[in-house]
Amino acid sequence: MSVPEILAAARTRRAMIATAESCTAGMIAATLTDPAGASDVFDCGFVTYSNAAKMRMLGVRRETLDTHGAVSEAVAHEMAQGALDRSQAALAVAVTGIAGPGGSEYKPEGRVCFALAGLASHVETVEFGAPGRSAVRHETVQHALALLLGALTQDGDQRGKVGRIP
Amino acid sequence: MSVPEILAAARTRRAMIATAESCTAGMIAATLTDPAGASDVFDCGFVTYSNAAKMRMLGVRRETLDTHGAVSEAVAHEMAQGALDRSQAALAVAVTGIAGPGGSEYKPEGRVCFALAGLASHVETVEFGAPGRSAVRHETVQHALALLLGALTQDGDQRGKVGRIP
Numbered sequence: 001m002s003v004p005e006i007l008a009a010a011r012t013r014r015a016m017i018a019t020a021e022s023c024t025a026g027m028i029a030a031t032l033t034d035p036a037g038a039s040d041v042f043d044c045g046f047v048t049y050s051n052a053a054k055m056r057m058l059g060v061r062r063e064t065l066d067t068h069g070a071v072s073e074a075v076a077h078e079m080a081q082g083a084l085d086r087s088q089a090a091l092a093v094a095v096t097g098i099a100g101p102g103g104s105e106y107k108p109e110g111r112v113c114f115a116l117a118g119l120a121s122h123v124e125t126v127e128f129g130a131p132g133r134s135a136v137r138h139e140t141v142q143h144a145l146a147l148l149l150g151a152l153t154q155d156g157d158q159r160g161k162v163g164r165i166p
Numbered sequence: 167m168s169v170p171e172i173l174a175a176a177r178t179r180r181a182m183i184a185t186a187e188s189c190t191a192g193m194i195a196a197t198l199t200d201p202a203g204a205s206d207v208f209d210c211g212f213v214t215y216s217n218a219a220k221m222r223m224l225g226v227r228r229e230t231l232d233t234h235g236a237v238s239e240a241v242a243h244e245m246a247q248g249a250l251d252r253s254q255a256a257l258a259v260a261v262t263g264i265a266g267p268g269g270s271e272y273k274p275e276g277r278v279c280f281a282l283a284g285l286a287s288h289v290e291t292v293e294f295g296a297p298g299r300s301a302v303r304h305e306t307v308q309h310a311l312a313l314l315l316g317a318l319t320q321d322g323d324q325r326g327k328v329g330r331i332p
Contacts, residue, residue, distance in 0.1 A: 019192075019213070025198070025199040025208075025211065026185075026187070026191070026192020026194070026195035026196040026211055027192060027196045028192070029191045029192035029213040029215075030191045030192040030196060033191040033215060034300075036265070036266065036267055036268075038215070039215055039216055042191075042215050043215065043216050043218070043219055044212075044214055044216065044219035045212075045213030046211075046212070046213070046223075047192060047195040047210055047211030047212070047213065048210055049199060049204070049205055049209065049210060049211075050209050052209070053209055053253070056210075056252070057210060057212075057252075086222075086223075087219070087222075088216075088219075099202070102202075133200075134200075137196075
């Protein structure tokens with residue numbers, strides 16, 4: 001996934017990006033700012049590792065966490081919307097998942113929920129399996145970047161996917 | 167720098183950690199959560215890449231930014247204090263710097279300002295020079311981790327350094 005391509009697409013759309021990350025804990029934001037000069041299109045990132053941080057920093061509702069668990073499309077959706085509402089971004093991406101090792105909340109290792117809010121609304125769950133913690137986190141970053149690029153370019157491959165909300 | 171050592175020291179101190187990152191944009195938070203099971207001691211991270219995000223998310227004052235510039239010990243101090251105030255953490259680390267390539271604000275490439283707030287108060291400027299953007303960001307992460315470990319263990323090497331505030 002080409003980060004310069006994402007940044008260029010954001011510039012074309014005049015859209016700033018925000019991130020809300022749980023299991024990747026800042027890796028998406030760090031990757032988006034690998035190239036110099038991203039500051040015109042990358043606004044900010046929220047690393048909400050704990051449930052308390054998800055509620056406090058992003059406005060995720062306790063009821064949503066209690067009902068669906070932290071790793072759920074409903075929580076990913078509220079994280080993305082919270083990041084959008086609390087930033088200058090036009091597009092926010094959120095991820096919450098179980099990087100492992102081992103599952104939790106009766107959910108399998110490698111399950112990651114993604115959400116977009118703003119220019120595109122989208123939620124999706126991907127099961128990465130158990131290739132290892134580092135690999136799950138890396139694949140999660142790559143998938144989040146693909147979602148951002150799809151939303152910013154609205155190419156054929158993404159058009160059908162972007163739009164589903166919980 | 168051993169992340170498990172930092173996490174173990176935080177557990178011993180029963181101290182949660184928060185991060186506030188500009189030039190590293192989430193890399194410190196991501197590194198702290200490389201090992202599984204960090205959620206009992208890592209609370210949250212603020213990736214405040216833009217000045218607007220520094221003010222909005224961390225309460226950095228516009229006057230401080232205008233007077234000292236984004237890459238300054240004064241701003242690093244306010245970022246760390248802001249992260250502390252807006253989290254459940256007992257110790258916050260903040261970094262703001264010029265990863266390059268090239269300088270800005272009439273400041274040289276490779277200058278990074280660090281701050282701790284909470285268990286230890288500390289500000290410090292390190293000139294990493296111009297080894298390249300990726301190297302500056304990597305060195306910044308390692309230095310921030312060293313500051314965290316020093317504050318959590320209060321070893322002899324750090325005792326003299328931790329305590330200076332702007």
